Amino acid sequence: MEDDDDDDEEDEEDDDDQQDEDEEEEEEADEMEPTDQNDTTEENNDVDNVEEKFDPRLDNFEDIQNWSCEDVFQYFKHYFPDYAHLFKEQEIDGPSLVLMRKSDVLSGFGLKLGPAIALYQRIVMMQNNDRDFRLTWI
Known part of the structure; x- marks a missing residue:
């Protein structure tokens, strides 16, 4: 048993x-x-969807030399709300923005590489009044 x-x-x-x-x-x-490649998280939205947020009213850079620190802050608040405060803290106005280089963004803001490159792409676009991000690598 x-x-x-x-x-x-x-x-x-x-x-x-x-x-x-x-x-x-x-x-x-x-x-x-496989995951759906169209799924985006809120965290990725700021970095990955820069092109989707294009706003012709904001993206006229002809008078960027006249932008105040507040103007720069408001612009980046639209595209990069999590990082806009950095421009205000560093007192970056239009003329300063035009002079910024890759090293300023990569080391000056203390960001991780991904967000820093995304910000730099936007800055280059603004400096050249051109939406072609390939200029970033020149």
Whole structure:
């Protein structure tokens, strides 16, 4: 009789082990499924969707030399709300913005590389009054 009880317990343990393995395989399969490339998180919106936020009313840089620190802050608040305060803290006005270089943005703001490059792309666009971000790499 005891042998039958032991066999039943072993069968139950085997069933539990198999169920655990099946659940692990399902989890691994879920992790490997492709994700929708159109899904964006709010964190990525500031950096990745710069082009989508283009606003012709804001993106007229002909008088950028006359922009105050507040004008620069308001502009970056529209495109990069999480980082606009940096321009205000550093007292960057229009003339300063025109003179900014990559090193100013990469090291002067204390940002991670991704956001710093996104900001620099926008600054180059403003400096050249051109939406072509490829100028960033010149």
